[in-house]
Amino acid sequence: MKNFLVYLVFVFSGLFLALYFKNSNLSTGDNKPTLKVFGSSSFISQWGPGPWLKEKFEKSCECHIEFNDSADSTILLQRLKSEGRNGGADVVLGFDQYDIDNATAGLEWRKINTDNINFEDSVREVLSRSHLVPYDWSLLSFVVRKSDFQSLPKNLNDLLDPKLKGQIVLEDPRTSSPGLQFLLWLIEIKGEAKAFEYLGKLNQQLHSYAPSWSSAYGLFQKAQAKIVYSYVTSSVYHLVEDKNTDVVALEMDEGHPAQYEFVGIPATCKNCELAEKFVALLLSKEGQKTIMEKNFMFPVTQGVREGTVFANIPNYKMTVMEVLPTVADRERILKKWSQLRRTE
Amino acid sequence: MSSSKTIRIFLIALFLAPYLLLLTHWNHFSLPPFEELAWIFKNSLIQSILSSVIAIALGFWWARGLLFLEQKLSPSQNRGLEFLILLPNFLPALFLLLILLSVITPFPFGLTGVILVHALMNASLAALFLKDILKKKLRSLAELCWVEGASSVAFWKEGFRYLRGDFFWLFAFIFILCFCSFAVPLIAGGGKVTTFEVAIYEKIRTSTDWGQAIGLSYLQFGFLLLFSFLPSEHPAPQRERLERAPYLKSVSGGVSAILFSFFWIGVFLWQSATGFAKLLQIEGLWRETLRVIPLSLFLSLGVGFAILALLFLSAYAFPDSWLKRFFLGFVAPSTALLGFVFLFLPSWFAGDEFLKWMIAFVILIFAPLYRWGWVQRLEGLRGQVQVARTMGADARMIFQKILLPQTLDLACRLSAVASLWALGDFALSKMIISRPATLALMAESLMSSYRIEGAMAVTALILFFGFILFLVFRGVENVIRRKFV
Numbered sequence: 001m002k003n004f005l006v007y008l009v010f011v012f013s014g015l016f017l018a019l020y021f022k023n024s025n026l027s028t029g030d031n032k033p034t035l036k037v038f039g040s041s042s043f044i045s046q047w048g049p050g051p052w053l054k055e056k057f058e059k060s061c062e063c064h065i066e067f068n069d070s071a072d073s074t075i076l077l078q079r080l081k082s083e084g085r086n087g088g089a090d091v092v093l094g095f096d097q098y099d100i101d102n103a104t105a106g107l108e109w110r111k112i113n114t115d116n117i118n119f120e121d122s123v124r125e126v127l128s129r130s131h132l133v134p135y136d137w138s139l140l141s142f143v144v145r146k147s148d149f150q151s152l153p154k155n156l157n158d159l160l161d162p163k164l165k166g167q168i169v170l171e172d173p174r175t176s177s178p179g180l181q182f183l184l185w186l187i188e189i190k191g192e193a194k195a196f197e198y199l200g201k202l203n204q205q206l207h208s209y210a211p212s213w214s215s216a217y218g219l220f221q222k223a224q225a226k227i228v229y230s231y232v233t234s235s236v237y238h239l240v241e242d243k244n245t246d247v248v249a250l251e252m253d254e255g256h257p258a259q260y261e262f263v264g265i266p267a268t269c270k271n272c273e274l275a276e277k278f279v280a281l282l283l284s285k286e287g288q289k290t291i292m293e294k295n296f297m298f299p300v301t302q303g304v305r306e307g308t309v310f311a312n313i314p315n316y317k318m319t320v321m322e323v324l325p326t327v328a329d330r331e332r333i334l335k336k337w338s339q340l341r342r343t344e
Numbered sequence: 345m346s347s348s349k350t351i352r353i354f355l356i357a358l359f360l361a362p363y364l365l366l367l368t369h370w371n372h373f374s375l376p377p378f379e380e381l382a383w384i385f386k387n388s389l390i391q392s393i394l395s396s397v398i399a400i401a402l403g404f405w406w407a408r409g410l411l412f413l414e415q416k417l418s419p420s421q422n423r424g425l426e427f428l429i430l431l432p433n434f435l436p437a438l439f440l441l442l443i444l445l446s447v448i449t450p451f452p453f454g455l456t457g458v459i460l461v462h463a464l465m466n467a468s469l470a471a472l473f474l475k476d477i478l479k480k481k482l483r484s485l486a487e488l489c490w491v492e493g494a495s496s497v498a499f500w501k502e503g504f505r506y507l508r509g510d511f512f513w514l515f516a517f518i519f520i521l522c523f524c525s526f527a528v529p530l531i532a533g534g535g536k537v538t539t540f541e542v543a544i545y546e547k548i549r550t551s552t553d554w555g556q557a558i559g560l561s562y563l564q565f566g567f568l569l570l571f572s573f574l575p576s577e578h579p580a581p582q583r584e585r586l587e588r589a590p591y592l593k594s595v596s597g598g599v600s601a602i603l604f605s606f607f608w609i610g611v612f613l614w615q616s617a618t619g620f621a622k623l624l625q626i627e628g629l630w631r632e633t634l635r636v637i638p639l640s641l642f643l644s645l646g647v648g649f650a651i652l653a654l655l656f657l658s659a660y661a662f663p664d665s666w667l668k669r670f671f672l673g674f675v676a677p678s679t680a681l682l683g684f685v686f687l688f689l690p691s692w693f694a695g696d697e698f699l700k701w702m703i704a705f706v707i708l709i710f711a712p713l714y715r716w717g718w719v720q721r722l723e724g725l726r727g728q729v730q731v732a733r734t735m736g737a738d739a740r741m742i743f744q745k746i747l748l749p750q751t752l753d754l755a756c757r758l759s760a761v762a763s764l765w766a767l768g769d770f771a772l773s774k775m776i777i778s779r780p781a782t783l784a785l786m787a788e789s790l791m792s793s794y795r796i797e798g799a800m801a802v803t804a805l806i807l808f809f810g811f812i813l814f815l816v817f818r819g820v821e822n823v824i825r826r827k828f829v
Contacts, residue, residue, distance in 0.1 A: 071775050174550050
């Protein structure tokens with residue numbers, strides 16, 4: 001037993017030392033401040049805009065950037081509230097407009113100077129809502145492969161065509177932002193009673209409710225379904241990466257909801273000036289172009305889309321949500337949605 | 345205080361720690377309204393019970409098939425088959441669903457879908473467990489019945505009665521696995537099935553009601569801890585030779601087990617074939633993949649060895665009925681809550697994020713592995729331990745001479761499974777590890793940015809390295825057996 005314990009200790013010590021030296025190699029070894037940026041995995045990954053922003057910013061800032069995967073926005077917000085100054089988050093990316101209530105309740109944010117930013121008209125409506133500033137956005141719609149259809153659906157009633165039974169993937173509104181967006185948009189354009197009446201019929205057409213956008217889009221990409229609820233900019237990914245022009249977003253007569261992604265600087269930031277400069281880079285023309293091309297979302301500033309494939313995306317009709325439902329309202333609506341699902 | 349007692353206290357403290365730490369952050373918690381709670385309980389119970397029953401029925405058939413194949417295939421082929429049959433347990437739930445969707449159209453999303461996926465995933469666990477039990481316990485009875493000319497019906501009637509306790513242990517194991525499952529009810533449930541884990545996640549994400557989420561977590565823990573007192577003791581297993589084991593083997597079971605094993609890997613590789621081309625096309629992906637492989641393997645091996653150490657520690661502290669009961673009923677807090685607890689642990693206490701993740705993951709998976717045959721193996725040696733104690737042997741000698749030689753194979757197999765699970769984890773690691781530093785996190789980030797085929801290719805790599813880890817722990821078993829047994 002003694003020999004065995006020695007063996008185990010030896011193995012674990014080796015593993016621990018390997019980890020220690022690995023982390024030592026990662027540490028900077030200089031006195032430059034480290035800017036802690038929280039963003040989604042797709043943002044900070046090798047193929048997202050994060051690496052470009054990091055490289056660009058570190059050239060001039062005399063600092064290091066440390067990206068952290070923010071996981072879920074709700075969990076991130078709770079973490080920020082709990083950690084406070086100890087957590088050291090300097091910049092937080094990825095909230096959407098429905099997270100703002102939660103983000104501003106119990107958390108303070110620094111005001112970001114946007115006086116010199118020329119925002120797109122579509123974005124201005126969300127600018128004044130809080131100290132959080134949008135850095136990209138897109139409209140949402142149903143995405144299809146043209147070759148799967150003789151004539152493309154044009155409105156919500158077209159989706160009730162029996163030929164489309166089992167071919168539509170939506171996201172679960174309890175666990176996915178696009179899913180919630182669709183439900184709230186439906187209520188906005190039809191009124192709550194008619195929206196749930198329509199939803200009851202649409203649910204019979206569905207392939208499934210996927211728990212996340214990535215799962216839903218995965219089912220679409222693997223041809224398990226012909227229609228998926230996604231971003232109008234999704235077609236650009238296929239055009240650019242796959243050289244595929246078959247994937248398009250439907251132009252719905254009823255219009256389309258918009259999703260905005262916001263950036264904020266917590267009041268508890270440790271490197272607040274650097275954070276402001278980083279946000280300025282994010283909102284610069286260069287930064288916006290990178291985010292547009294890597295995130296496949298629209299830029300929030302003017303003069304960025306021109307001359308790119310994003311300029312060729314049709315002008316989809318946007319549904320303006322005059323008043324965003326509160327957290328309590330959303331909870332009530334989601335309970336109603338769950339009730340509807342149970343009775344099917 | 346004896347070393348055994350110290351070990352028991354250490355183990356209980358380690359696994360209860362997350363629940364206690366949750367209390368330090370939220371000391372007020374509540375439960376949802378009764379109607380909602382009843383709905384959650386009903387869904388959790390029905391899908392767990394039915395999934396367990398079907399998984400055991402299927403697993404029994406495959407167990408007999410594996411016994412048949414054990415004599416027809418070489419040891420390495422048997423090991424490969426064991427790995428393949430466990431594949432549904434290692435694949436991410438979405439890919440599992442993609443494979444099933446390509447075969448079952450329309451897929452029955454809802455309670456039926458959840459039961460179907462759970463049953464298929466856990467039938468392989470049941471098969472490996474039952475293969476061991478059938479081999480070790482029924483041979484004498486099988487030979488006696490054969491000699492006496494009893495029919496197979498009569499044999500199995502007596503055999504099932506004899507193995508009643510074992511079947512109930514297995515049922516409890518799979519029941520708890522299904523009860524605490526998150527990804528499958530979420531994906532295959534299609535929004536119709538709210539179980540405890542789904543409800544906990546909903547409370548956090550939708551209502552931001554952490555108090556209710558924690559309340560549900562405690563309730564789930566309490567319910568399953570009570571449940572652990574139900575299974576009864578069972579007779580000790582015996583070591584048997586398999587050459588003549590009438591009634592036990594099944595050709596159809598063997599064919600079915602092979603088809604099942606190759607079905608998953610075949611469909612998955614076919615679906616991910618185009619993804620390998622993408623690995624080269626996506627800029628920087630190959631480089632990134634090569635970069636994360638060492639850390640992924642390191643973390644997985646760390647988890648595997650930690651599980652090995654904990655299993656042996658629990659064996660050293662054996663026999664202890666209350667420790668056994670604790671692990672039979674213990675479930676870790678929901679992934680979101682567990683991850684949250686570890687996020688807040690200071691570095692000086694729990695190390696950096698990678699070490700935190702390893703500890704958290706070990707806490708998450710130890711109890712299921714303990715229930716998957718470990719406690720039964722220990723119980724089977726109780727008689728020998730008691731005799732040794734009566735003869736004056738101390739705990740160290742009992743462990744070295746009795747327990748280690750006879751539990752080593754199972755311990756290494758469970759550690760291999762733990763490593764495989766660790767390699768494929770992204771739910772817990774996404775919460776604790778701050779960047780896509782492992783293969784699983786990389787696959788997840790690829791999926792979040794349109795690149796499902798790249799994600800499938802990376803997942804195929806996970807399976808490949810998982811097989812390597814499987815072999816590593818076989819090697820560990822050989823080394824330990826040569827040097828210490």
